Amino acid sequence: MSLELHHQFMLDIMARQDANAKFLLTKLEQENIILKEENEKLQKQNEWQPIETAPKDGTWILVYKPFNLYGFDDSEWYVDKYIVRWADECWNISMDDIVVYPTHWMPLPKPPKL
Numbered sequence: 001m002s003l004e005l006h007h008q009f010m011l012d013i014m015a016r017q018d019a020n021a022k023f024l025l026t027k028l029e030q031e032n033i034i035l036k037e038e039n040e041k042l043q044k045q046n047e048w049q050p051i052e053t054a055p056k057d058g059t060w061i062l063v064y065k066p067f068n069l070y071g072f073d074d075s076e077w078y079v080d081k082y083i084v085r086w087a088d089e090c091w092n093i094s095m096d097d098i099v100v101y102p103t104h105w106m107p108l109p110k111p112p113k114l
Contacts, residue, residue: 045106045107046106047106048064048104048105048106049104049105049106050103050104050105051063051091051102051103051104051105053105054086054105055086056086057086058085058086058087059085059086060083060084060085060108061083061084061085061105061106061107061108062081062082062083062105062106062107062108063081063082063083063084063091063100063102063104063105064080064081064102064103064104064105065080065081065082065100065101065102065103066080066103067080082100082102083108084100084102
């Protein structure tokens with residue numbers, strides 16, 4: 001094989017390796033974007049979100065309702081978090097139609113593994 005052919009052969013190999021490296025880099029960048037989006041989604045699930053963004057499909061969720069009805073703090077006796085679902089155009093605590101007016105929500109955690 002002449003030196004010129006050998007040189008061209010090596011250039012072809014390097015070009016293919018460069019194309020493979022670019023492909024792998026693009027694939028890794030795409031996977032990184034997906035992982036970043038999944039991480040943000042998981043973090044958001046652990047934060048209080050505005051009640052306007054809560055699901056209204058009957059899913060049970062955890063909600064927060066601040067208490068300041070009489071202008072004094074009796075929060076040690078007052079429950080400010082409830083498990084509710086959207087039903088009959090309002091947030092219901094149970095089948096007894098106890099209604100709350102929350103300001104924030106988050107998904108319920110998964111049950112523990114037994």
